[in-house]
Amino acid sequence: MMDRTHSIIAKLRVKPGERVKLKERDPRDSSLFGDEQDTKAATATLAEDIDVLQDSLYAEGSRALLVVLQGTDTSGKDGTIRSVFNATGPLGVSVTAFGTPTKTELAHDYLWRVHAACPRRGTIGIFNRSHYEDVLIAKVRNFASKKAIEQRYDQINAFEKMLVENGTTILKFMLHISKDEQKERLQERLDDPRKHWKFNPGDLEDRNYWDEYQGAYETMLHRCSTGHAPWYVIPADRKWVRNAAIASIVKATLEEMDPQYPKASWKPNDFAIP
Template identity: 80%
Template sequence: MADQEQAVLKKLRVEPGEKIRLRDRNPRDKSLFGDEQETKAATAALAKDIDTLQDRLYAEGARALLVILQGTDTSGKDGTIRSVFNATGPLGVSVHAFGPPSRLELEHDYLWRVHAAAPRRGTIGIFNRSHYEDVLIGKVHKLAPEKVVEQRYDQINAFEKMLAENGTTILKFMLHISKDEQKERLQERLDDPAKHWKFNPGDLEDREHWDEYQDAYEIMLNRCSTKWAPWHIIPADRKWVRNAAIATIVKATLEEMDPQYPEVSWKPGDFKIT
């Protein structure tokens, strides 16, 4: 693994049992990367590398990669997907955006819809929000009793371990932005008519609970970063840093998985195309 990749992983990964305080993590940190334009060019190259590795993963057809993007409103989940996976062929990538559960989903346990969306073998699955909403929104807005929320941390860890033991590598990214940066991005959505559709008045209500959400994220990070499904805290105030960090980790993980093209039982020389 290259020195750059090792530095990114070491600084951003949450080790199991590590006690996280988000106020100690600078959401504007750019120390892992150099010049902005050079970093953007490097990220584009990483996206192409991810495409090549994903092609091998698809051909191998034996394992999957699940990428979980979790963050407050405007933290850049959609932008991450566009920048990091823009070169990846659509055949082997699925994106699932989790919104409020439907009536049918509410009639099942909270992980039912998540398991159904997990990536099939040979593919990369991306969750735009995830089952962690059930220990974030569920906790802050008291959508479930505290006892029930408390049980979910261990349940989620067990669920993810089951996926991992059945061939799914899991990467989890918490997109860490500052309250000031969120204010600027929300204001942009109000100021630009082309972005009005992105503005949700409900985001302002969640913003009033900023500190409670930060506390809920800290508990989530402390309780649910495991050896088989580690969390990474991504400084997300600078979009180019966010994209570079995630692309670096995704590429390094796929390289470690080292998917292989399957061997065929025939010899190319035995055939002639006429």
């Protein structure tokens, strides 16, 4: 299993300075995994392992893990959270979904709301969308000037380095789906009344900018995958592959962090329960 995890990391991690061509990365790639049902069962086990590791991270209370999930609409950010972190104790996990900035947030710098949501020591923080919206939608839809966008890549790298230097490990996952797969998922939301609440007409407008978004993602990956905060391009057309890949990387990262339960200053036999 460890060899497979190393293969997953090596294949999906974006090296610092690498120029990624998303058209050359198959969003339906399942070559790193075997049978679908076996992989789903293995992912459930990984989720339980993550819970155990998170428990010791919480008890240790000195470091944090930030998981960034970034992708186009319907790429599976919510589904990833449900599948990978469904077994994790709620006290040690926080999920922040970043939507359109409020007036208060717009009155501050673009990283203000992000820094406030970063996980405290001992916890895992999950970002459903993130500060990278400010070099994606802001770039494609011209919500900021070209000069401002250009400055943000280095600002984000510096921000993430500061987090790492203060004890937060960062994992960033770009959920890579095809335009055809997005179409199927959007249609499913229209066809199923239980999913109507998920449908946003604005998603159809964004599809008109598909190529522009792909280009913005490629620039983001090139400029902001660093040694201290790497990006991983996750093939996400197959949900079970997406979940297995992310769960494998999260577990391996927590194992590398190696959180330890603190030692008590007393001995159990010093006490007698009345």
